[in-house]
């Protein structure tokens with residue numbers, strides 16, 4: 304019996320059609336594995352990418368010209384990118400959008416991924432490179448999942464600032480696993496959990512290995528704290544106001560006493576909260592031009608939710624790898 308066709312609703316970055324000859328040639332030279340999120344993953348510069356994503360990674364490395372005033376949000380997939388995009392946008396653009404009328408804030412009608420585009424996805428999916436580069440007033444805000452080694456040279460050469468967000472690997476894995484199940488065609492049930500975990504643990508997952516990704520930016524943040532701000536989802540959850548103020552200092556836009564008196568910090572946090580964003584019409588019903596439903600970015604929004612899915616043995620396995628990989632780095636989850 305023929306299996307159902309792969310879903311046409313797959314986000315574009317996970318589809319394998321319409322690759323340029325240049326990308327096909329490049330991909331054919333790379334190690335390849337059957338993926339659990341995309342059909343195939345290819346290992347490039349030590350990290351795993353879907354075929355279509357590879358095209359964006361290469362385009363990004365070739366064409367992206369960073370400016371000193373740019374702000375780059377770098378994250379591991381499913382670490383709270385959507386949240387931090389909303390926070391960064393409302394923080395950095397607060398002069399423009401908070402006053403005088405918070406009722407018309409762009410976040411109320413636009414998904415955070417539209418306001419802060421993904422570099423390697425948008426470069427080939429949405430707009431030609433020159434267009435994307437000119438349509439933003441400084442500071443331009445971009446996001447990427449690229450590992451440190453794969454950042455475009457112009458980012459490394461510029462003075463642009465990097466905000467790096469990651470999340471406990473158990474919650475990251477669980478969030479990604481739920482996400483993959485949304486992408487499966489009807490009747491194909493859920494992604495086998497054990498198989499997915501085995502691949503994640505070997506590093507074979509979108510932009511994996513997770514631990515190498517995190518360590519790259521952790522070490523960079525220790526070497527260049529003025530350029531790389533490192534934060535965990537759990538830290539942001541626990542002390543949002545404290546970390547938002549730190550972020551504002553880091554980006555050179557601290558809150559003025561008058562803003563503090565007006566409660567701007569709390570307003571930003573309320574606007575960007577899971578409760579607010581996930582209940583907006585635009586995020587319940589909208590879709591990105593790449594095909595993903597906005598609602599796919601909002602599931603539970605909690606720390607420690609892995610307990611509802613992983614067995615004690617699975618959790619131990621992830622904890623053991625995390626301990627081994629991060630040993631001596633000073634980083635803990």
Ligand SMILES: Nc1ncnc2c1ncn2[C@@H]1O[C@H](COP(=O)(O)OS(=O)(=O)O)[C@@H](OP(=O)(O)O)[C@H]1O
Pocket residue numbers: 378379380381382383384385386474477478479481575576577578580600601602603604605608
């Ligand atoms: N505002 C806000 N506050 C707290 N948490 C939030 C918020 N928005 C999204 N989320 C949760 O983040 C998870 C999705 O991660 P990403 O946004 O990184 O996804 S993606 O990589 O951009 O596809 C996913 O986590 P899980 O709920 O654990 O699956 C989302 O629910």
